[in-house]
Amino acid sequence: MTEIADQFTEERSGEVTRISHWIDGQRVEGQSGRSGPVYNPALGAQTGEVDFASVEEVDAAVQAAKRAFESWRTVSLSRRTELFFRIRQLVHEHSEEIARFLTLEHGKVLSDAKGEVARGLEVIEFCCGIPELLKGEFSEQASTGIDVYSIRQPLGVVAGITPFNFPAMVPMWMWAPAIACGNAFVLKPSEKDPSASVFTAELLKEAGLPDGVFNVVHGDKVAVDAVLEHPDIAAVSFVGSTPIARYVYETATAHGKRVQALGGAKNHMIVLPDADIEMAADAAVSAGYGSAGERCMAVSMLVAVGGAADELVSAIQERLPKVKVGSGLEPDSEMGPLVTREHRDKVASYIDRGREEGATVVADGRETAPDGDGFYLGVSLLDDVRPEMDVYKDEIFGPVLGVTRVDTYDEAVRLVNENPYGNGVALFTRDGGVARQFQFDVKAGMVGVNVPIPVPVAYYSFGGWKSSLFGDLHVYGPEGIQFYTRGKVVTARWPDPATSKVDLGFPQTR
Numbered sequence: 080m081t082e083i084a085d086q087f088t089e090e091r092s093g094e095v096t097r098i099s100h101w102i103d104g105q106r107v108e109g110q111s112g113r114s115g116p117v118y119n120p121a122l123g124a125q126t127g128e129v130d131f132a133s134v135e136e137v138d139a140a141v142q143a144a145k146r147a148f149e150s151w152r153t154v155s156l157s158r159r160t161e162l163f164f165r166i167r168q169l170v171h172e173h174s175e176e177i178a179r180f181l182t183l184e185h186g187k188v189l190s191d192a193k194g195e196v197a198r199g200l201e202v203i204e205f206c207c208g209i210p211e212l213l214k215g216e217f218s219e220q221a222s223t224g225i226d227v228y229s230i231r232q233p234l235g236v237v238a239g240i241t242p243f244n245f246p247a248m249v250p251m252w253m254w255a256p257a258i259a260c261g262n263a264f265v266l267k268p269s270e271k272d273p274s275a276s277v278f279t280a281e282l283l284k285e286a287g288l289p290d291g292v293f294n295v296v297h298g299d300k301v302a303v304d305a306v307l308e309h310p311d312i313a314a315v316s317f318v319g320s321t322p323i324a325r326y327v328y329e330t331a332t333a334h335g336k337r338v339q340a341l342g343g344a345k346n347h348m349i350v351l352p353d354a355d356i357e358m359a360a361d362a363a364v365s366a367g368y369g370s371a372g373e374r375c376m377a378v379s380m381l382v383a384v385g386g387a388a389d390e391l392v393s394a395i396q397e398r399l400p401k402v403k404v405g406s407g408l409e410p411d412s413e414m415g416p417l418v419t420r421e422h423r424d425k426v427a428s429y430i431d432r433g434r435e436e437g438a439t440v441v442a443d444g445r446e447t448a449p450d451g452d453g454f455y456l457g458v459s460l461l462d463d464v465r466p467e468m469d470v471y472k473d474e475i476f477g478p479v480l481g482v483t484r485v486d487t488y489d490e491a492v493r494l495v496n497e498n499p500y501g502n503g504v505a506l507f508t509r510d511g512g513v514a515r516q517f518q519f520d521v522k523a524g525m526v527g528v529n530v531p532i533p534v535p536v537a538y539y540s541f542g543g544w545k546s547s548l549f550g551d552l553h554v555y556g557p558e559g560i561q562f563y564t565r566g567k568v569v570t571a572r573w574p575d576p577a578t579s580k581v582d583l584g585f586p587q588t589r
C-alpha cells in the first residue's frame with residue numbers, strides 16, 4: 080500500500096485526513112487558507128479536508144506542467160508505450176484500493192467502484208496503442224519531386240475538470256489520452272471525492288512518468304476560473320452539470336482554448352409493447368438505481384409505449400424490495416448512499432414534488448432508507464409522469480425513476496428529440512426494423528438497443544448531443560486523440576541539383 084492508501088482506511092473514522100495538491104511529482108500542502116470537507120456518505124461523517132487552490136497554486140501546477148512538457152513531448156513513442164504498459168499494470172494491481180477510495184468518498188458499492196476502475200483501465204489500454212493512433216498520412220510525389228505528409232503534435236499544457244460521480248474513470252478518460260499524445264496535464268477533480276486523483280498521481284510517478292507531466296490541484300470556482308483563464312493552458316476537458324459545462328465552454332473559448340465540455344443528461348429508455356418485459360424491467364432497475372442514480376448515463380425516465388406500461392410498472396415494482404441498500408463496503412449491498420446530505424435531501428424532495436404535480440408515487444425511497452446518519456435514500460418510482468412536470472424536466476441525479484406513458488413509437492421518439500439533453504437513450508424491442516429506424520431518428524449521442532447504458536467501449540468515443548456537450552469532439556477513443564493533438568501538414572522537396580531552378584510562381588500541384 081502506498082502512503083496515501085495507508086492513511087486512508089475506514090478504521091481511521093473519527094480522524095479527518097488532509098488532502099493536498101500534487102504538483103511537480105510531489106504532494107504540496109495548500110497555502111490558500113481555504114479548504115472543504117470530504118465525507119464518508121455511508122457514515123454521514125467528515126473524513127477529509129481538501130485544500131482549495133488559489134490562483135497562484137494553479138499557476139504553480141501549470142508552470143510545472145509547462146516545464147515538463149518540453150522534454151515529455153520529445154520522448155519516443157516506443158518509450159511512451161512502454162510507460163503506458165507499466166501504468167496499466169499498476170492501475171490494474173491497485174484497482175481494489177482505488178475502488179475503496181471511491182466507495183469511501185462517493186458512496187457507490189465496491190463492486191460498482193471496481194467496475195468504474197475497469198472501464199477507466201480500458202481507456203489506458205487503448206492508449207498503449209499510441210504509436211498506431213498518432214500515425215500520419217504520406218503522399219509520395221504529390222507534385223514532381225514533392226512529397227506531402229501529415230503529423231499530429233501535442234497541444235502543450237492541457238487541463239481536466241471532473242465531476243464527483245466518477246472520481247477515477249472520468250479523469251482517466253482525459254489524462255490517459257492527453258499524456259499519451261505528449262501533453263502535460265493539470266487535473267482539477269471534484270472537491271467531493273478527491274483522494275483517488277492523488278493516489279493516481281502516486282501510481283503514475285511509480286510507473287516512471289516524469290515529474291510535472293501529471294498534476295492535481297483541488298478546489299472550487301477559484302481554481303476552475305484560474306484554469307479557464309490561464310494563458311499557458313491550451314485546452315480544457317470538462318465533465319459535469321450543464322450550467323457549469325456551458326460556463327466552462329464560454330469562458331475557456333473566450334480565452335482562446337480548445338474545449339470539450341460534457342454536461343448533464345435526462346436519459347430515456349423507451350419500451351415498446353413487443354419488448355421482452357422481464358429483460359426491460361431488469362435493465363430499468365439496474366440502469367435507474369445503479370450507483371444510486373448518480374450516473375450521467377443512468378436511465379431516469381422510462382417511456383412505456385401502448386400496452387407495455389402496466390406490465391412494465393408491475394415487473395419493476397416486484398423487483399424494488401429486493402434492491403439491497405447499504406454501505407458500499409458491505410458485500411451484499413447493491414446501492415449505496417448519495418454523495419452528500421444536501422444532495423440526498425434535494426433528490427428526496429422530488430418525490431413530494433412529483434406527487435404535487437400529479438404523478439403517482441409507486442415507491443417512496445424515504446420509507447425504505449436504512450437508519451443512521453448515512454446519506455441514504457431508498458429506491459423511488461414515479462408513474463404517470465408528464466413532460467411538463469419538474470420531475471420530468473429536471474436532472475434529479477438520484478434513485479428516482481419516472482415512468483411516462485405514451486400511445487405510439489412516434490410520440491416516444493418526439494419526447495426524446497424535444498428534450499434539451501441528448502446524452503444516452505435506449506430502446507427495448509424485438510423488432511430489428513424499428514430499432515434500425517430508431518437509430519436513424521433519435522437525437523442523442525449514445526444509443527442502446529436492448530442495452531440500457533450504452534457507454535461506448537474505449538476504442539469509440541463518448542459524448543452526447545444538445546445540452547449534454549458543448550464543443551465538437553467527444554472524449555476518449557479516436558476523438559480524444561484528435562482533441563489532444565493538432566495537425567500539421569508538411570510539403571517537402573529535396574531538389575535534384577541537376578534540375579532545380581528558382582520558381583517565383585504560385586505553388587502548382589501538377
Ligand code: NAD
Binds near residue numbers: 240242318324
Ligand atoms: P458540477 O457541475 O457541480 O461539478 C463539476 C466540476 O465543476 C467540479 O470539479 C466542480 O468543482 C466544478 N464546479 C462546480 N461548480 C462550479 C462553478 N460555479 N464554477 C466553476 N466550477 C464549478 O457536477 P457534479 O455535481 O460534480 O457532477 C454531476 C453532474 O455531472 C451531473 O449533471 C451529471 O450528469 C454530469 N456528468 C456528465 C457526464 C457526461 O459524460 N456527460 C459524466 C458524468 C457526470
